[in-house]
Amino acid sequence: MDQFTINIIFVGGSFMLYVAIAIWARAGTTSEFYAAGRGVNPVVNGAATAADWMSAASFISMAGLIAFVGYDNSTFLMGWTGGYVLLALLLAPYLRKFGRYTVPEFIGDRFYSQTARMVAVISLLVMSITYVIGQMAGAGVAFSRFLEVDATTGLIIAAAVVFAYAVLGGMKGITYTQLAQYCVLITAYTIPAVFISLQLTNNPIPPLGLFSTHVESGMPLLAKLDEIVQELGFRDYTSNHGSMLNMTLFTISLMIGTAGLPHVIIRFFTVPKVSDARWSAGWALVFIALLYLTAPAVGAMARLNIMTTIYPDGTDSQPISYEERPDWMRTWEQTGLLAFEDKNNDGLIQYYNDASPEFAAIAAERGWEGNEMVRFNNDILVLANPEIAQLPGWVIGLIAAGGLAAALSTAAGLLLAISSAVSHDLIKSTINPNISEKGELLAARISMAGAIVVATYLGANPPGFAAQVVALAFGLAASSLFPAIMMGIFSKKMNTAGAVTGMLVGLGSTLLYIFTYLGWFFIPGTNMLENVPANWLFGISPLSFGAVGAALNFIAAYVVMNMTKEPPEEIQELVESIRVPRGAGSAQSH
Template sequence: MDQFTINLLFVGGSFALYIGIAIWARAGSTSEFYAAGRGVHPVTNGMATAADWMSAASFISMAGLIAFTGYDNSTFLMGWTGGYVLLALLLAPYLRKFGKYTVSEFIGDRYYSQTARIVAVVCLIIASVTYVIGQMTGVGVAFGRFLEVSNTTGLLIGAAVVFAYAVFGGMKGVTYTQVAQYVVLITAYTIPAVFISLQLTGNPVPALGLFGDHVASGEPLLAKLDGLLVELGFNEYTTHNGDTFNMVLFTLSLMIGTAGLPHVIMRFFTVPKVSDARWSAGWALVFIALLYLTAPAVGAMARLNITDMMWPNGTAGEAVSIETIENDPKYDWMQTWQKTGLLGWEDKNGDGKIQYYNDKAESLQARAEENGWKGNELTNFNRDILVLANPEIANLPGWVIGLVAAGGLAAALSTAAGLLLAISSAVSHDLVKGWLNPTISEKGELMWARVSMAVAIAVATYLGLNPPGFAAQTVALAFGLAAASIFPALMMGIFTKVNSRGAVAGMIAGISVTLIYIFLHKGWLFIPDTNSFTDAAPLLGTIKSTSFGAVGALVNFAVAYFVSKSSAPIPADIEKLVESVRVPRGAGTAQAH
């Protein structure tokens, strides 16, 4: 059986499974559509949260970004897990005690203001749509590869599938489907990692293999990798090369953003009790950590394997020849990925070999001159292909490759579905029913939900064709936006007596400065070539647009504090509400709005 058929079988089989579950647990009423009737056990909820949370960014994109940068991109690992600490300690139990269905309902009630609610809804929609753009980038890569078509075609097919899939069921269908998706994605991520770790280090646990010895050379794996990279003029893998301030700020943005994203927070509304909400965050992180502890090993080991492939005779010897790439089955992956347009090479000096090295490095100039190299010839290696190509690079059996394709799609789909659900509930429930047309029928509300999903996915697909960055980088922008708007409003709502005006001014200030800063660097509305600055030379010092969310959050807190100080304090009944949110007693089941 050829690889294409195997991929189709795995992807098709996993889809049939999800759709089967969605039909079996189909949402009936509106409240079921949003919150699964609050009957979900913390462990189940944790697993579903993990699937919801780990998207194309975590699965497809992150290890590639770590692989090609090394230590400096540990930010993704710390940022996307550290946010769960904030979520568990500062938000989850209180929001569950409050007992409504959506984030904006909490903000609307706590700040006793329709305006606050609408502002929150708009912030949620902006952050979620940005997030979906990142997902579509990943979906394009995954569909492009497994259907063996161009990235663009893959993206369009993927968009149709995501839409059909998200319209199908509500949260209840989604909760159980997501448990299945978690199982598929974690298996798909860890199996190749275990194989590769065994090949390279003899240790079956990738997280331990990463710090183990490289079997072939007897050196520690990371020391070996550092050595190879330096010989090719790249930075050492384990050293800190970038800017420390930006690294701290970026990590902080990801952490705060994690605790401000609606599709994750919504999950904690669906556990039976306040104490369960505390455990739930922990269980979610257990399931997430299984992937996040493996990802750095995947990155480092893939980088080692790629270097070995390009320099089969060692970095001091001859580079791989085009003849080998075209004829040796070990190099088939390069041919298949070339078709997607995401991998490319060019024999610039016409010597029939492909030299992969850092042509900007001083240390390599002499060697390049001596051997007649005319620059790096592995001209394009899209970071987002690394995880999907990884089993092929390591020459693993065909079924592993099919499994990884299914896993990558599970990751992208589950998150896209969760986000589309959050967007559609924000539009239909909060904007339409809560504001524009309170008397709308349940049927009308569901119609709005579906139309807004369709619009969101169309916008995301259009922008996904020319994404503002690799999947994980685009997603990082969404985190910045959530960090600057929603998290401060929620936290102040629970821990302080900030009033309505303060919260509204804070959210508007936070999201505006962040959005403007991002647009200045990534193009207005993410349209290419409309930017005035780049992240290589940012407007403010060393602060990249991906890291600005933490600054936006600070602006939000500060503006809210000062505006609140200079206007009337919160009314007595809201003071009571804040007191009651702080203690678990009397949580009961949630009221329908």
């Protein structure tokens, strides 16, 4: 059986499963569409949350960024997992106790203001649309390779699948679909990693294999990788080369951005009790850890495999010829995501750091005229990994299904957050408060369909790699929604004027800073946390500015709060009741 047929079987089979689940779990009420009827088991919700969370950025892009940058990009792992601790301890149980459907609804009710609710809607839409671009772009990458279609056609197919199960099932259908998608994606991610770890280190556990001995050389695997990259003029893999300020701010931005993501927060509205919200977050961390502990090993081992593929003898003296390049290179070249250029017409593939002064002299002696791997899209590394390691065809088909499951699961969650904000927070609360439940459900489905169209269009023209685009979304969530939610729960004195001012200052300053440096920000292969432009404010990367935006949000909110009238007494009592640590009810029920 040829590889294309195997891919069709795995991908098509998974799609049929998702649609079948959506039909089985079709939402019939607004409660089921927005919150799955608040009856989801915490373990199931934990797995669904993990799938909702582990997007194309986690599955497809993160290991690629770690592979080609190294230790510096461990910030993705630290920030994203740390954010779930914040979410479990500081937000999830209190928001579930409040008993609302959406984040803007909480902010509007807590700050007794339609203006606050609308600012939250704007913040949610800006963040979620930015985030969903990365998911659709990741789906396009996977489709372009495994179904042998162009990226635009792949996006349309992905959009059709999401439409079939998200519009039909709402949160109820998405929850059980995401449970299935988690099983698919974690299996697809770990099986190739186990095979490759065994090949390179004889250790079947990838996180332990990362620190084991490289079988062929007898050296520690990371030491061998450091040796090879340094021989080719690249910086050593295991050291920090970026700004510690940026690493710290970026980690904080990812942490508080995670805790402020609306599509993740609304998952905790689906469980029956407040205590279940904490358990859901705990289970989500367990399920997420299975992939996140594996990702550094995948990145390091794939980078080593790529190096030794081009330089089979383990030194930089004799690269392979272009005609002898392996099949996986030929296949991925057809997608346009991998490209070579024979700059000196010698028929060999020279892959080295042509910006390295130390290696420039060696390259000149050999007649090399520059790095001939002129393009290697970071997003292809995990998807190409089984082919690089020459694993069986069924593993390649599995990784295809897993990559698409990761992209589509998060896309569905984001699209639900967007449609809920439009139908529940905009149409029902502002435009037509008297709309019937049936009318609101129809509006939610139409909003979802419209969001899918917008996401597909933007996904066809993404501004960067999946993880880069997603990191922008985290900065926006960190600077706008997270401070407002935190102050809404833990500050009885925070009022409408303070919260609205804080959100506008946080969101506005972060957007301004990001777009000021947008031209540099998406240069392929750039270490995003290095101090490259001299005119960065205090050397802060656009990726790291979400933490600064959050600080500005808090400061502006408290300054304005102290200059304006206190919240009504009933609001202060409501905040106090939310913070009661035990209880299965909600401060106010729908």
